[in-house]
Amino acid sequence: MTIKIITPEYVVFEGQVDSILLPGKQGEFQIFKNHAAIVSALVNGQVKIYTDSVPEKYSKYFTKENEAKSAYSFAIRSGVLEFNNDKGIILAE
Secondary structure, eight states: OEEEEEOSSOEEEEEEOSEEEEEETTEEEEEETTOOOEEEEEOSEEEEEEOSOOOHHHHTTOEEOSSSTTEEEEEESSEEEEEETTEEEEEEO
């Protein structure tokens, strides 16, 4: 599935991921390939993408997580997620 993470200043990430863990208003939730369409508000926390690697041009925005060999996190204050047809966009602050 394809994910794009955008802030007002720059594109944080654009590429293929295995899954993504997001901080929602009701708690964390994870999206995998073939997930149902969803629009959700995001709150202060960590967006974690699970992928083999982050392209070098985006790596400065992410922290490699110790929990899994393929987890990378990015801190947000708030945002919105739209996911449909294995494509997601996150507008984050």
